[in-house]
Amino acid sequence: MAKRNRRSGNPAVRAQPPSSSPGSSRLAGYDPQLPEALPPDGAPYPQILRGPSYVWWRAMLGVVFGLSLYLLMTSVVTQAVLGISWGVVGAGAPFAEFSRRALAFEIPAGMIAANLGIATLIPICWVLMAIVHQVRPRWLSSVQPRLRWRYLLICAAAAFVVLNAVTLIPLALGSTAVTVAPQAGFWGFLVVIILTSPLQAAAEEIFFRGYLMQALGSLVAHPAFGVVVSALIFALMHGVQNPALFLNRLGFGLLAGVLVWRTGGLEAGIGAHVVNNICAYVIAGLTSSMAAVRGISSVSWLDSGIQLGGFALFAVLALLVARRMRLRTRVDLALGR
Known part of the structure; x- marks a missing residue:
C-alpha cells in the first residue's frame, strides 16, 4: 500500500480526483461531475484550507469579507426583523423607543432580531x-466531513451538567438570596430562546471556530495560529468589557478552539455554546x-475564573469522550465516510 502523505502544512499537497483506487471515489457526498478542491490528506481541522486552491490572498480576502459581511448582515437583518415586529406588536409606540427596549431584551422581539441577525453567519x-x-x-463541520451528531449530543449533555453545576457556585457565594420569580413575558422569551438561541450559538x-479558524490557520504551518x-x-x-470579562471570553474562545483542533470538528463547541446560552x-x-x-459589561475575577474553570472541566470531558469514540481528528480522503 502506498504511503499516504501527511504533511498537513504543505500547500503544495494536491488532492487527487476520484480514480480506480478503493475508497477515493466514496468520499462522503462527492460527485465526480462537480469541481471540488479537497483538503490536504492528513490535515488537522485548522488547516483544511491549505489544499490545492490555497493562496495566501484567498485567506485574507475571506477574513475581510467575512468580518465585513458579519457587521453588515447582522445589522440589516436585525433592523428588518425589528421593523416587522414593530409593525405587528408595536402598539403605536415610536420605532426608536420600541427598538431601544427590544435590543435591551426587555421584549422578546429584540432577542428574535438579534439571534436571527447572527444566524446569517451560517450562509x-x-x-x-x-x-x-x-x-x-x-x-466546516468536521474532518469527516459532516456533523457528528452523536458526539454533539453527548457533549451537550455533559455541558448541561457541568456548566449548570458551576453556575451554582457564585450563587451560593453571593450575599443575597436568589428568588425564583419569572420576569414579565417570560414564556414568550422561553419560546424565542428554544427556537433561536441554538441557531445563534x-x-x-x-x-x-469554523471559518475564521480555517482561513487564518491556512496562513501559517502550525494550527495553533x-x-x-x-x-x-x-x-x-x-464589545466593550472589563479585563476579567475580556479574558473570560478570550479563554472560552481558546478552549473551544483547542477542542475543535483536537477533536477534528465543531461539535463540542456547538454543544457547550448552545447549552450555555439557553441556560x-x-x-x-x-x-x-x-x-x-x-x-453585562463586567464580571469579577472570581466569577470569571469559576466560569472558565467549568468550561475547562467540560473541555477535558469532551476530549475524553472523543478519544473513547475514536473520532477522526485529521482528514483521511481514502476513508471518506
Whole structure:
C-alpha cells in the first residue's frame, strides 16, 4: 500500500480526483461531475484550507469579507426583523423607543432580531467557502466531513451538567438570596430562546471556530495560529468589557478552539455554546431578567475564573469522550465516510 502523505502544512499537497483506487471515489457526498478542491490528506481541522486552491490572498480576502459581511448582515437583518415586529406588536409606540427596549431584551422581539441577525453567519460562511476558497461548506463541520451528531449530543449533555453545576457556585457565594420569580413575558422569551438561541450559538461557532479558524490557520504551518487569532477576534467582537470579562471570553474562545483542533470538528463547541446560552437566559428570566444578562459589561475575577474553570472541566470531558469514540481528528480522503 502506498504511503499516504501527511504533511498537513504543505500547500503544495494536491488532492487527487476520484480514480480506480478503493475508497477515493466514496468520499462522503462527492460527485465526480462537480469541481471540488479537497483538503490536504492528513490535515488537522485548522488547516483544511491549505489544499490545492490555497493562496495566501484567498485567506485574507475571506477574513475581510467575512468580518465585513458579519457587521453588515447582522445589522440589516436585525433592523428588518425589528421593523416587522414593530409593525405587528408595536402598539403605536415610536420605532426608536420600541427598538431601544427590544435590543435591551426587555421584549422578546429584540432577542428574535438579534439571534436571527447572527444566524446569517451560517450562509455567509457557506458562500465564503464555496466562492473564495472553492471548497465545499461540509468541511466546516468536521474532518469527516459532516456533523457528528452523536458526539454533539453527548457533549451537550455533559455541558448541561457541568456548566449548570458551576453556575451554582457564585450563587451560593453571593450575599443575597436568589428568588425564583419569572420576569414579565417570560414564556414568550422561553419560546424565542428554544427556537433561536441554538441557531445563534451554532452560527458563532461555525464562523469563529469554523471559518475564521480555517482561513487564518491556512496562513501559517502550525494550527495553533488559527486557534489563537480566531479566539482573539471572538473576544474583541463581543464589545466593550472589563479585563476579567475580556479574558473570560478570550479563554472560552481558546478552549473551544483547542477542542475543535483536537477533536477534528465543531461539535463540542456547538454543544457547550448552545447549552450555555439557553441556560444563562432561562436562569436569568427566572431569577432576574433577560435584560440583566444582555447588559453585562463586567464580571469579577472570581466569577470569571469559576466560569472558565467549568468550561475547562467540560473541555477535558469532551476530549475524553472523543478519544473513547475514536473520532477522526485529521482528514483521511481514502476513508471518506
